[in-house]
Amino acid sequence: MSRRRFTWFNGLALALGLAFLYVPLALVVAYSFNASRLVTVWGGFSTQWYGALLGNEPLKQAAWTSLRVAGLSSVFATVLGTLTAYALVRYGRFRARTLFTGMLYAPMVMPEVITGLSLLLLFVAMGLDRGFWTVTVAHTTLTLAFVAVVVQARLADLDRSLEEAAADLGAPPMRAFLTVTLPLIAPAVAAGFLLAFTLSFDDLVLASFTSGPGSTTLPMLIYSSVRLGVTPEINAASTLMIALVVLTLALAALSSRWRGARTRRVRRGPG
Incomplete structure (x- = not known):
């Protein structure tokens, strides 16, 4: 079976694809160091706008709100998502499994506008502020x-035999899960948490429908500010958000590699 060579056409397609994705982000990062207040005119290199962020109380408050929401929602989603996945995989076929699986995947494919409107109506019907x-x-x-x-x-x-071995040695289901299953799936749980954190921190649509006074998130503040014109401070704040997302994805990638290495060691066994 012959190996495919890397041709100029493949290289051009890859370059165009990467440029389409990352050139706009690179411009945001570059202009966050622009000394001029006019975002379309380069006035030299400066970090003054990052210092200006320290004095921007609304922006700091919105960032703190986003971090708290992302942290708490990621914890809740990780616990509930892990338990849901365990039920789907370990309990095999059960009545209404197909319906349950479809309901689980629905938020992933449903437009966020519909989800946000549905939650808004729910909160209003329940009388929640x-x-x-x-x-x-x-x-x-x-x-x-x-x-x-x-x-x-x-x-x-x-490998389910590891859980079965723990059960044969007298471990109850909860203890077997905590001492055997959970450590083995810990990298996947960590990756899920980081993914949930990134999605929550970046969300604009759901937050717009369900937020109220004093709960403005950073994406909401940036969007409302951009409608009046892009400022260098917004570019600096966006750059920090990009850095946070990149760091989160890097941690997720390292967690995935650790998971693969751990799985290979478990399969090889001692020695």
């Missing part, structure tokens, strides 16, 4: 499905 906790619940609803998919893929590939 929109604020921090309604945004957290909305983000948990969105990210739970992604966590479940990541963990489910890992559980499906896990």
Whole structure:
């Protein structure tokens, strides 16, 4: 079987694809160091706008709100998503499994506008004031499905004989899960948490429908500010968000590599 050579056409297609994805991001990063207040005119290199962020109280408050919402919703989504994945993989076929699976995956493919409107109507019908906790619940609803998919893929590939061996030695189901299953799927759980954190921190649509006074997130503030004109401070804040997402994805990649190495060691056994 012959190996395919890397041709100029493949290289050109790859370059155009990467340019389409990353040139706009590179421009945002570059102009965050622009000394001029006019974002379309380069006035020299400067980090003054990052210093200006320290004095921007609304932006700092919005960033803190986004971090708290992302942290809490990621924890909730990770716990619920892991338990959901475990039920789908370990309990085999059960009544209404197809319906349950379809309902789990629905938030991943449904437009966020529809999800946001549905949650808004739910909160209004329940008489709940929109604020921090309604945004957290909305983000948990969105990210739970992604966590479940990541963990489910890992559980499906896990050697079940390890859990059965723990049960044969007298470990109850909960202890077997905590001492055997959970450590083996920990990298997938961590990857799901990081993915949920990124999706929550970046969300604009759901937060717009479910937020209230005092619960403005950073994407909402940036969007409302851009409507009046892009400023260098917005570019600096966007650059910091890009850096946070890149760091999160790097941690997820390292977690995935650790998971693969751990799986190979377990399969080889001692020695």
